[in-house]
């Protein structure tokens with residue numbers, strides 16, 4: 001039976017979610033503040049966290065950040081009244097798997113919970129490998145041998161682009177549009193700067209410069 005932790009400081013909402021999940025065969029526990037939520041989530045006893053952002057003691061962003069920093073890869077669905085795009089981006093880039101806004105339909109939440117638990121059973125999709133370097137899509141870290149490096153949001157996006165095309169030459173323009181979007185100045189050297197950051201982590205020989213063409217991640 002899957003165990004779900006609900007971090008929510010509004011009793012009305014947490015009991016509504018809890019009742020619904022129990023009725024659908026899940027085991028649940030609730031935490032009414034961010035500090036408690038983090039402690040409970042870090043026990044590793046839960047399969048998924050439903051996380052409110054506006055929480056006392058530690059807000060949801062802090063809980064998520066601390067949890068991912070500890071290396072936890074538990075699926076997290078943010079459930080919040082904050083519907084701004086910058087907050088959604090911050091939540092997803094911070095390592096949340098999904099983001100739902102209140103008011104919400106329970107059936108939709110349930111569907112999303114089920115999707116995340118299913119995704120959790122397919123570990124091959126959460127790890128991309130090139131030689132002895134592994135990119136963890138869930139914790140957004142990169143592993144070189146036994147060493148683990150944290151990545152900034154842009155470094156992660158760049159690394160993911162390389163890891164999805166190992167051995168393939170990617171032009172600066174391709175990388176720029178993929179990672180920074182089309183509105184970025186094509187004359188900018190930002191791609192080279194970030195390739196430099198990544199090389200410091202994975203080792204400079206792993207991302208090769210292909211003169212006049214771009215870069216490629218060596219696949220072996």
Ligand code: CA
Nearest residue numbers: 009052054055
């Ligand atoms: Ca709240």
